[in-house]
Amino acid sequence: MAQLIFASSNIATYIHLTFMSLITVCLCFFLCFIVVVFSIFFTSPQLRENARYILFVYMLVNDTFFLLSGFTVLVGAIYFLYIPVPVCYILNAVSFLTFRVTPTTLAAMALEKYIAICYPLRHKDLCTTQRANVAFILICTTQIIPNAADLGLMASSFRTTFNISIICRKENLFVNPLQNVLRSLSFALCYVLVAIIILFTYIKISMVAHRVSSQSSNASKARRTILLHTFQLLLCTMSLLSTFTDALPASQAMFLPGFNFLVFSCVPRFLSPVIYGIRDEYLRGLIKKSLTRQFKN
Template sequence: MIQLTFASNNIGIYIHLTFISLIIVCLCFFLCFIVVVLSIFFTSPHLQEDARYIFFVYMLVNDTFFLLSGFTLMLGAVYFLYFPVPVCFILNTVSFLTFRVTPATLAAMALEKYIAICHPLRHKDLCTPQRANVAFILICTALIFPNAADLGFMALSFRTTFNTSILCRKENLFVNSFQYVLRSLSLALCFVLVAIIILFTYIKITMVAHRVSSQSSCTSKARKTILLHTFQLLLCTMSLLSTFIDALPASQAMFLPSFNFFVFSCAPRFLSPIIYGIRDECLRERIKKSLTRHLKN
């Protein structure tokens, strides 16, 4: 019996290390892609004037912060690492905020597609770079309120323990039941609103496609992009289920936190380059030229 338990623990450790390795490898490729896209974006004035690419860059940078903070928290939970309370709060704030910003940005990108297809004459006036920047700032500002409430409760309860270290889990930062309610409501409201917007844009784009005798490639591509956004949103929503699995003792299922993080948190973020990077003809050609130039050097 002891040998079986020891063997199962070893298998769990090997699986855990495999997922950790996959996360690190994928994260390295993702960061390299980020560097390439940012270099292309900031050296291409034409792309800087397009709201679609502005949202895309914002989402990639936001996902980078989410992956780095989430990976740190996952390692802390698995290996029982202690963090100072302020550091733990910052990591949880960045992780929770960026987790919700991604679907909200997907909704903004879906609306941009809707305006481009259904109201092409007003697209240049409505989807300006300035409005795209303001929209992203408003998204971040609106979604940070639950974290501000957490800080207020912590300031009242952790006045004498800010210099202490704790296991960096979000439940260890909750000092009031209202925090659970506020976070749950904010998550539910965010995902429901995003789902409604994506469904609305898909229906409208489909209606335009049916009105056109021969579907244009632009309309067909827009529909596929909205469907991919829907799949990405479903993956983000499924990551909420990982909370129940993470509640299992790490000694019984050590690989589950790394499995959850890789499948439900990393995978939706790694889809972003595929959706808007590889599928976009303009970006695809520029990425090829950039990679070819670097390989020659």
Template sequence: MDSASLLQSSILQLTIANNKIATYIHFTFISLITICLCFFLYFLVVVLSIFFTSPPLRENARYVLFVYMLVNDTFFLLSGFTLMLGAIFFLYMPVPVCYILSTVSSMAFRVTPTTLAAMALEKYIAICHPLRHKELCTPQRANVAFTLICTALIIPNVADLGLMTSSYTNIFNISVICRMENLYVNPFQNVLRSLGLALCFVLVAIIILFTYIKITMVAHRVSSQSSSASKARKTILLHGFQLLLCTMSLLSTFSIALSASQAIFLPGFNFFLFSCVPRFLSPVIYGIRDEHLRKLIKKSLTRPLKN
């Protein structure tokens, strides 16, 4: 009896210690993500205020696409943060609410790399076809391009909803822990999602690789454009790095195979490293490296101090 009691006490102490460690890990990731998200939202407000008060920016397709991407990333980060909290604290949500959050998150997840591809093409046209840049890259065309991107990427979600509703008639009467796998009631849902993601990322990777090669060829061939082409080439490389991080986030699905003791930190870790970091790179790429936008941001931030 003494040995059994001692063993039971040891197990209880170990469980309490593991729970404390899990709590500390969760709190650390939640705090870190919250701080970064606040900075991102602040940057979004600054950029939007500059964009809507600066006509030259509104007339540049590059900045139009950038603003669209920032707004899309905001939807993704907010919906993803909510889903992460639900996964960490095992919160039950009605299936319709969970599905809306998951749909917004998954669609926004795919819109970002696709918009990166559109921005890479804009850079390609500016460097390789400068005489046609003003004709092809207009704000109106940027608006149409982003609308077409969203329309094309929502089709898999509509098909997924059709499969889901046809397979589960009591969908609106249950609550689940809001994870993607808990919404799979038809095996074709997972196949459809995997094919959609694979097609999206392969096409984006091909476009980024194509634009990088073409811009590099121009940089080596035309010395008068070498400076702008070199900068554009570095931007395309950063786009590729963003795409790589987004692609690596697909590896988070393998965390399901880990035991509970090994996976306590994975929801926060995966969301921060593979979802937040690629989005936080956007302000660095265009808010700091872009000379014109950097001057406007600096002027906007220092203006209150002068008053």
């Protein structure tokens, strides 16, 4: 019996190390890409004056905070690290906030594509840099409201909770049943609204693409971009299934925390560089020039 327990423990250790290694490698590549994009963005006036790229950079920053905070929480949960409640709550609050900001920003980017294709003559007037900045500020402001309500519920229930250290898991921060209800409602409202916007923009852009015979038209490319946004949203939505898998016994779900974070949290964020960093011809050209210059140096 002791040998079986020891073997099971070794298997769990290897599984955790495998997923943690994969996540770490992916994060390193993601962070390297962000450094390249930032260096290009701040040295290219054309990018800084384009609402599409402004929203893209904002989303990359948001995804960076999400991945780093989520990775920290994952390490603490897997290795049973006790963290002070205020620190644990801040990490979870950042992860909770940035998790919802990403799909909402996707919706804003889909609307920008919709305006560019369906109202090209008004695109420059409607999609300005100022409006892109204001749009992202409004997105973050509206998404902070559930966090503030969650903190109020937690503080009003058990004020002494903030004086202890716990294993940093989100379920350990649910000291009031209303917290879970609030989070579920905020997720549902966020994703339903985003899904409606993405569906609306896809239908409208598809109608324009249908009227244009050339498959290489901007409308056809925009339609494929919206489809990729839909796939991103689907993966983000599937990550909510981790709420049910986290409740499984550790013996049955030893690999699930790392698997859930890698597949349903990391992959949707790693798709963003593919969509706007590789498929976008203009940005792809700038990235190639930047990398070539760095390798020569």
